[in-house]
Amino acid sequence: MKLNEIKEILAAEVVCGDGLLGREVTSAFACDMMSDVLAFAKADSVLLTGLVNPQTIRTALMLDMQAVVFVRAKKLTEEVIALAKESGIAVLSTDYRMFETCGKLYAKGLKGSGEIDG
């Protein structure tokens, strides 16, 4: 699924990475616990989270994830946005809560990290 499509489905605001929305993600991982993200998330995926701090972005970067979607209309600090820009990670923000965000994307065919190979 392309990031553009995710943006539309979630009526999301693009915080940074406008030019990256043509990228394709193969799966999603939804979690606020970064150690679990590090254990289970796949490369070329999107992270759905409500945890806003620099470690969220660094975690996504370490795993070669393409984008982070912040749920529950979280406000981001300048520091987090600057780090995302520098890291080449697209950041979206949606008003939907976590369950709604996951459900909407899953219903449109985006797979979970446990459902794909690699």
Add this chain to the structure above:
Amino acid sequence: MAEVVRFHFDVDGNNFTMAGQASVEVKKSLRQLGISPETIRRVSVAMYEGEINMVIHAGGGTADVLVYENFIEIILADEGPGISNLELAMQEGFSTAPDNVRSLGFGAGMGLPNMKRYTDSMDIETALGKGTKITMRVNF
């Protein structure tokens, strides 16, 4: 076996905001060396967990990444409290991290297990009251 390139970092134990930045720098440098993305991913995740651990538990330390012809070695050394029960510490879900660390997204008891999962070998030397040295290898 001569090492090809070495990176050294001092990890600040008093600045959680910066925790993980050394791993970000290593990732960039390994990309410039033309190492494969999957190898870089494994090195980055293992080092990142270790770096966060040093900040949470040990008041910081040092991180060295040595690139050899066929493998990458990550050496994390601190002068923190040491690990009192290594067997317990290796169990998924076991954590001694304070609650404020959980609010930052860590402290789930996945740090050491993740480091083992992403590397080909991991050796831990630890002494109570003296510190811990972890040596990990990722082959490629």
